[in-house]
Amino acid sequence: MADSNVTSLFRSTAAHSPSMAALARESDGTGPVDFCIPCNPYFPTPAMFDAMAARLREIITYYPSSADTITAELCNLLQLPPSCVAMGNGSTELITWIDHLMVRESLAIPVPTFGRWTDQPMETGKRVDMFPLQESSGFALDLTQYAEFIRKRNTKVAVICNPNNPDGGFIHKQALVQFMDAMADLDLVIIDESFLEFADAEVEPSVVQEAMLRPNVVVLRSLGKNFGLHGIRFGYLVANPALAGRIRSMLPKWNLNAFAEHVVFILKEHGAEYAQSLQQVRRDRLDMASHLSALPGLTVYPSQGNFLFVRLPVGAEGTVVRDRMLTEHRILVRECGNKIGSSSRFLRLVVRPQTDVRRLVSGMEQVLYGTRRGAAVPELGTGTNYSSGTAAVDRLVGATNGAGMQNLAAQALGMGTSGVGMQMPMPAVAQMQPQPVPVPAQMPMQVPMPAQPQPQMQPMVAAAQVQQMPMTAMANQSNGMGMPMQAVAQMPQQQMAQVPQQPQAQQPYGTPAPAPAPQGPTPTGVPARNGLTAAQVRGATSPNGMQNLAPAPATGWPNAQSWPNAAGMGQAG
Numbered sequence: 001m002a003d004s005n006v007t008s009l010f011r012s013t014a015a016h017s018p019s020m021a022a023l024a025r026e027s028d029g030t031g032p033v034d035f036c037i038p039c040n041p042y043f044p045t046p047a048m049f050d051a052m053a054a055r056l057r058e059i060i061t062y063y064p065s066s067a068d069t070i071t072a073e074l075c076n077l078l079q080l081p082p083s084c085v086a087m088g089n090g091s092t093e094l095i096t097w098i099d100h101l102m103v104r105e106s107l108a109i110p111v112p113t114f115g116r117w118t119d120q121p122m123e124t125g126k127r128v129d130m131f132p133l134q135e136s137s138g139f140a141l142d143l144t145q146y147a148e149f150i151r152k153r154n155t156k157v158a159v160i161c162n163p164n165n166p167d168g169g170f171i172h173k174q175a176l177v178q179f180m181d182a183m184a185d186l187d188l189v190i191i192d193e194s195f196l197e198f199a200d201a202e203v204e205p206s207v208v209q210e211a212m213l214r215p216n217v218v219v220l221r222s223l224g225k226n227f228g229l230h231g232i233r234f235g236y237l238v239a240n241p242a243l244a245g246r247i248r249s250m251l252p253k254w255n256l257n258a259f260a261e262h263v264v265f266i267l268k269e270h271g272a273e274y275a276q277s278l279q280q281v282r283r284d285r286l287d288m289a290s291h292l293s294a295l296p297g298l299t300v301y302p303s304q305g306n307f308l309f310v311r312l313p314v315g316a317e318g319t320v321v322r323d324r325m326l327t328e329h330r331i332l333v334r335e336c337g338n339k340i341g342s343s344s345r346f347l348r349l350v351v352r353p354q355t356d357v358r359r360l361v362s363g364m365e366q367v368l369y370g371t372r373r374g375a376a377v378p379e380l381g382t383g384t385n386y387s388s389g390t391a392a393v394d395r396l397v398g399a400t401n402g403a404g405m406q407n408l409a410a411q412a413l414g415m416g417t418s419g420v421g422m423q424m425p426m427p428a429v430a431q432m433q434p435q436p437v438p439v440p441a442q443m444p445m446q447v448p449m450p451a452q453p454q455p456q457m458q459p460m461v462a463a464a465q466v467q468q469m470p471m472t473a474m475a476n477q478s479n480g481m482g483m484p485m486q487a488v489a490q491m492p493q494q495q496m497a498q499v500p501q502q503p504q505a506q507q508p509y510g511t512p513a514p515a516p517a518p519q520g521p522t523p524t525g526v527p528a529r530n531g532l533t534a535a536q537v538r539g540a541t542s543p544n545g546m547q548n549l550a551p552a553p554a555t556g557w558p559n560a561q562s563w564p565n566a567a568g569m570g571q572a573g
Helices: 003-011 020-025 047-056 056-061 067-076 091-102 114-125 143-153 175-183 208-212 241-248 258-269 272-294 318-329 354-369 391-399 408-415 466-467 471-477 485-490
Strands: 034-035 085-089 106-111 127-132 155-160 188-192 217-222 236-237 299-303 307-311 333-335 346-350
Touching: 003 208, 034 354, 047 056, 047 241, 047 258, 056 258, 067 085, 067 258, 085 091, 085 241, 091 114, 091 188, 091 217, 091 236, 106 114, 106 143, 114 127, 114 188, 127 143, 127 354, 143 155, 143 175, 175 208, 208 236, 236 241, 258 272, 272 299, 272 307, 318 333, 318 354, 318 471, 333 391, 354 485
Parallel strands: 034 333, 106 127, 106 155, 155 188, 188 217
Antiparallel strands: 085 236, 217 236, 299 307, 307 346, 333 346
16 A cells, blocks of 8 residues: 555545545555454454345345334343434434534533534534543543533533543543533533443443433443444434434434344344453453553553553654554554544554554554664654644643633643633642552653542553563453553552642532523634634634634444343443
8 A cells, every 4th residue: 555545545534534445445455454443343253244144135135124113122122211212323423413403502522532522513503612631630531620611611512421532531420420410400411422331440330321310411322333333333322202202303214224223133142242242352451551551652541442542652743653554564543633632642542352462562663663662753844743734723722721811721720720710629639549650751740630539540651560460460450440450559659749728619510600691692603711613623713812823734231141231331340
């Protein structure tokens, strides 16, 4: 595959990576080893694929059953009431209808995240309030600060992806339920659980049951990712009957294809294989993280998804690494320079079997270090570390912590504030539960974050401690967050600065702000309280006060014996 062809393929798909079909057409007809598309590599089993192939002609010749029929079978499997479920032609179709029908004016979303949660509402003229996740805290989502962010902007809809894509950050169920109740006055709260089946941090992590009882909560679930069938395009949402019925009434009668119907109706026969596939992905995640962490200068962030978010060594440019991995080693990786809130310093790498991981690590060593292990590849000569048109807003978010005002982040640190310039109670160090955490040599100084219901997400270290651990010990002693407990215990505890104690708020997520004066929808292109507009996000404008903003160069499964529980989860571990 020629370098020029590779570059053109990625430039023509600015919002995503090129499809495997497009890559295969540019080569000898076979695609590369796929570390880009987050798909379960162990399901369906080879025998299931053979059975589907034998019925191929029948499947593609005739119309499928109606969506109601297929949905009823899925609900029978999940033990959910059909009135609370709507199935779509992939989760993207459901996101589109949620935006058209339920997002009235504005939507808040932590970034970086799945691109459709930012792009879809902007395409329809909504205001998108982006809450930047901080690299210094391992991209962990602070729900208290997120709630304050929503209140400050008077945002109407809040979205949380759990686990988040691309970093794999995880929030425990109890904390999510508290957040949902604190946001009960919003138009809508959306919990995207597209990757939740791969998590093992707790046994029952899904909020599906809680969503059905609340008037403004929608839970989005994927089937293609966890069933290893992205090409079929099927997913579903769960909500109370009024919300689910509103979406369902807008969907075409035959919006699901015959392959989706066939898979849904055979799933009950393959519950054991499915559960085993999830367990294998979780084991592979530990193995893959340990091998990548051994690469000098590479930071691996803890993940509960079927992917790992990694930061390249200083001096490495993601687009160069991506293109060389593909052209020289036939390995496809996801460079994250076109994700808002990220940059081309980061890659998202999908969890794959150990033989593929060995090939990935070997290729990364050659591309990053050549014959001299530790010497990273040079950056592109563009004067920027960023590779996409979102570089300008990435710089702005980094400089202002997402508030759209220069130097606000520095002012916040000086005043003891956090987030977007609002006063936030900071717990004393003595009241926190510090745990020994690994500190990468290249990581910036860590800042103590407010106490969280969920565990703090700290970067993993590329060190011999991890490499020396037996894999059986790693699997048995994992803390559920992609980090072996033994390795953590052996590492020095990070020194934390004493923070003056301030009174804690009575309501953990803040009380609802006073109702603002009645006003119409915010006009398209007008930011709310220094928020970012769609034009600014794409690096197309330079409003007053931000003259430096400029475009950048493009560089409940039913049977306990056969299926896990309703979240598609087995026992933790």
